[in-house]
Amino acid sequence: MKNITILALLVAMLLPVKVMAMDEMAYTPQATTFSVVTLGNAKGVSLRLYNEGQGGAPVQVVAMKSKRMKDGNRRWTATVKGDQKGKFYTFDVQNRDGRYQGETPGIWAKAVGVNGRRAAVIDLRDTDPQGWAADVRPAIAARDLVLYEMHHRDFSIDPSSGMQYKGKYLALTEPRAIEHLKALGVNAVHILPSFDYASVDETRLGEPQYNWGYDPVNYNVPEGGYSTNPYRPDVRINEFKQMVQALHRAGIKVILDVVYNHTFNIDGSNFQLTMPDYFFRKNADGSYSNGSGCGNETASERPLMRQYMIESALYWVNEYHIDGFRFDLMGVHDIATMNAIRKALPDDVFIYGEGWSAGGCAIPNDKLGMKSNVAQMPGIAAFSDDMRDGLRGPWDGDDKAAFLGRVKGNEESIKFGLAGGVAHPQVDLKKVNYSDVNWALQPTQMIAYVSCHDDMCLVDRLKASIPGLTTDELIRLDLLAQTVVMTSQGVPFMLSGEEMLRTKRGVHNSYNSPDSINHLDWNNLKRYPQVMDYYSRLIALRKAHPAFHLGDAQQVREHLEFLPGGDCLVAFVLKNHAGGDKWNNIYVAFNANRDSRTITVPAGKYTVVCSGGMIDENGMGTIGGGNVTVPAQSALIIHD
Numbered sequence: 091m092k093n094i095t096i097l098a099l100l101v102a103m104l105l106p107v108k109v110m111a112m113d114e115m116a117y118t119p120q121a122t123t124f125s126v127v128t129l130g131n132a133k134g135v136s137l138r139l140y141n142e143g144q145g146g147a148p149v150q151v152v153a154m155k156s157k158r159m160k161d162g163n164r165r166w167t168a169t170v171k172g173d174q175k176g177k178f179y180t181f182d183v184q185n186r187d188g189r190y191q192g193e194t195p196g197i198w199a200k201a202v203g204v205n206g207r208r209a210a211v212i213d214l215r216d217t218d219p220q221g222w223a224a225d226v227r228p229a230i231a232a233r234d235l236v237l238y239e240m241h242h243r244d245f246s247i248d249p250s251s252g253m254q255y256k257g258k259y260l261a262l263t264e265p266r267a268i269e270h271l272k273a274l275g276v277n278a279v280h281i282l283p284s285f286d287y288a289s290v291d292e293t294r295l296g297e298p299q300y301n302w303g304y305d306p307v308n309y310n311v312p313e314g315g316y317s318t319n320p321y322r323p324d325v326r327i328n329e330f331k332q333m334v335q336a337l338h339r340a341g342i343k344v345i346l347d348v349v350y351n352h353t354f355n356i357d358g359s360n361f362q363l364t365m366p367d368y369f370f371r372k373n374a375d376g377s378y379s380n381g382s383g384c385g386n387e388t389a390s391e392r393p394l395m396r397q398y399m400i401e402s403a404l405y406w407v408n409e410y411h412i413d414g415f416r417f418d419l420m421g422v423h424d425i426a427t428m429n430a431i432r433k434a435l436p437d438d439v440f441i442y443g444e445g446w447s448a449g450g451c452a453i454p455n456d457k458l459g460m461k462s463n464v465a466q467m468p469g470i471a472a473f474s475d476d477m478r479d480g481l482r483g484p485w486d487g488d489d490k491a492a493f494l495g496r497v498k499g500n501e502e503s504i505k506f507g508l509a510g511g512v513a514h515p516q517v518d519l520k521k522v523n524y525s526d527v528n529w530a531l532q533p534t535q536m537i538a539y540v541s542c543h544d545d546m547c548l549v550d551r552l553k554a555s556i557p558g559l560t561t562d563e564l565i566r567l568d569l570l571a572q573t574v575v576m577t578s579q580g581v582p583f584m585l586s587g588e589e590m591l592r593t594k595r596g597v598h599n600s601y602n603s604p605d606s607i608n609h610l611d612w613n614n615l616k617r618y619p620q621v622m623d624y625y626s627r628l629i630a631l632r633k634a635h636p637a638f639h640l641g642d643a644q645q646v647r648e649h650l651e652f653l654p655g656g657d658c659l660v661a662f663v664l665k666n667h668a669g670g671d672k673w674n675n676i677y678v679a680f681n682a683n684r685d686s687r688t689i690t691v692p693a694g695k696y697t698v699v700c701s702g703g704m705i706d707e708n709g710m711g712t713i714g715g716g717n718v719t720v721p722a723q724s725a726l727i728i729h730d
Contacts, residue, residue: 091270099100114198115179115211122174122211123166125154126181126196127394129365130158134184135166143178143203143210143321154181163365167283178208183364187294194363197398199308200405201323201648204293206286206308210323214409217327219335227413228341230277232440232471233641234579236629237345238276239542242284243300247605249396250612259284259316259329263336271342274589275629276620278440279342280416282543284330286311288354288367291600292320300608302543302601303347304384304418305354309402309500319689334411343413345440346406350390350399351422351447352382354600354612361388369395371452381422383448390427391453399427407439417443420459422451425466428459432469442537442581444470445529464529473537476524477507481540481571482551484523488598491555493682494567498657504680505652510579511536512643514705517653532643536580540571544601547585548572549593565591566723569624569703570680575727576632577678579639581644589625590614620703627705631727634707636669637676653689658682659720673729681720688717689729 104517116123117649124137135156138148141146154166166181180193195202195209202209246253255261262268271279283303290299303313312330314320334344353359356378361369371379371389381387389395406412419430420443445461456463461472472477475485480503483490493500502521509517510533511525519526530536541548552567555560559567568591576582585592587610594600597607615622632638640646649668653661661679664671675694681687693715699707702721713728720726 092618104498109720114196115200115209117175117213119173119175120291121169121171123167123169124179124181125165126154126156126183126364127159128156128164128166129368130162130164131186132156132164132166132183133186133188136182136184136190137168137170138180138182139170139174140178140180143208143323144205149177157322174211175213177211178203178657179211180208182365185366191366192358192365194360195308197360197364198310199360200310200409201327202286202308202311203323204314204321204567205291206311206314212323213215214327214328217324217330217331222331222335225335225338225411227411227438228277228338228343228711229438230341230343231641233639234633235343235440235581236276236576237278237280237537237581237583238271238586238630239280239282239583241282241302241543241608243605244608244610245586248609248611249394250258251610252612255318257316258318259312259326259333260318262333268336268340268368271337272340274626274632276584277633278345279339280345280583281339281347283349283418283543284313284316284345285309285348286313290315292460295320298604300602300604304349304601306349306352307354308360309348309350310405315681316335331410331643343440344411345414345416346412347416347418348403348420350402351388351417352384352386354386356386365394368392373452379450379452381447381449381451382419385445387422387451390423396427396430399423400431403431403435407435412439414440414442417441417459418662419444419447420472421447421455421461422447423459424453424457425463426460428467428470433466437469440471441469442471442473446475462525462527462529464535465527465531468531471535471537472529473539473542473583474507474511474580476511476522477538477574477578477580478505478540480504480507480523481574482548483546483555487548488551488554493658493660494552494571495556495657496682496684501655501658501660504574505662507536507538507580508574508660509646509650510538512579512646514650530580530643532641533579533646534581534641536578537583538575538578538580539583540575541588541603542583543585544599546596547592547594548588548596549591550596554596563723565618565621566703567682568621570682570724572625573628573700574680575652576628577638577725577727579650582632589622591618591621624705625708628700631699631705631707635671635673635676637664637667637671637673640669653677653679653680653691655689656687659687659689661720663691675729676729677718679718679720679726681722681724681726683722685722687720689720689726691715691718694730696728696730698726698728700725
């Protein structure tokens, strides 16, 4: 822990920002020291110690002593002698008018009791699973990643999953889970928010409850609802680490979805109870800004909030061996803070986020981590809604189709995504649906996707936007969509369960819908085996051929050439052993029409590896050059 803090301090000195304490609790068997930083006008802080994580009176109340810091704030400390392991604690800050704010575990709690209302005194080394010191992050470059977004409960809760630890961290340690992920071929699991959040009552886990978790309470503690015992602070930490360890052993990275842009509420938040109004942005009229759409937005540009985000991310990397972060509403955070986080973290930690906000922020867009500003954030990626909506239809109309629904005019948006969002001489930005600039400096700064958790899943969107789909047509379009994603030069991303033809029964925003809506039906692997088979072969094809993930903008421009296409027909060639690929020229075409179309390729002999909803890297026959047929609603991939 000492090394982590020193690194964070050095980063802070370089920024420069004021440094806040990494630890609010320093434990030894002889004594435990507690510390908390408040505004300079705070009159006092009471430390309360408890025997339990909820209920009961404090067994000890300590008046903390303060020292003014160089920035004008105060640091309050108290040392309690004796072995305090197993105790719970809170802080209560007395503001300038003498009123106490209310008890809080503090903003830096690293272990908490049930529902996160009290912090816990523990020795973190007691939470390490066997072999944890030897655990290492898998060495996978950004250009080689294939991201799989999942919610713990969705993935394993259904009886058809066959997993013992349904809806828990430990489900991802079970052979059924690991074998499935490996068979699919993804190499990075993006888990929805897994820090301690508000909307699930951990004392009632036997009752139906569901939430995605975008309502933060304690940012640096795993959520107790996914543990087997939320009352014991060590259990959730140990089981989270077991999950990471199991995925790492399988060669799979773990990406954590983080929600630093807002808190569950203002008045009851640990930020507000500790330093009132410091961590939240306000408008000129004194009202709280709401760029998050959740009633508040945090002020990342303020020194302590910036440092908090840096040190929190560092803590997850060092204590939990996290491999990357997905920033919720990255467009709420200022560019300087995102760059500071990138600089502070190891190079192999992948960072990406939503390049938009959910409303107007109290600082200008040109200062924020918007998609249009990604070029100012080297090493940070953003989701491409250009490609997503070019494929399936606009975000603001579930019943509106695009390329997949034979709506012409979306071809340039598809090409923009296939090039990874980088400048390409054959992409006409005037025809790209949202972007009038090439916002990615490198293709690894663009996340290619067609569906994610907070929208209709792919199957439901296809049904809603293309009336009268037969099952066969639905599957053809599903496979076509993912082929576009997986052959993009960006970093491909898929929603869990798409390989099972997942449906959420048409629900768009299922953040608190029951398991009957959100669960994965593992029986679909038997009902539609061709879908999983195609997905796994498609991912294997991408991973085996560097031409599909060049990772460099100049190489993309040199080796990716778009061919003449047509309405709802896009084609390109990856030429001249792109990226050192063993295949010379790889021709790829996507036809969303209900009848076959043709593309023209030079004379020669070509091996067919993808056609008509089937993939075989070893080849499915050969064809000559000239006019080549692309079957209806499917992809064609050939090479010489």
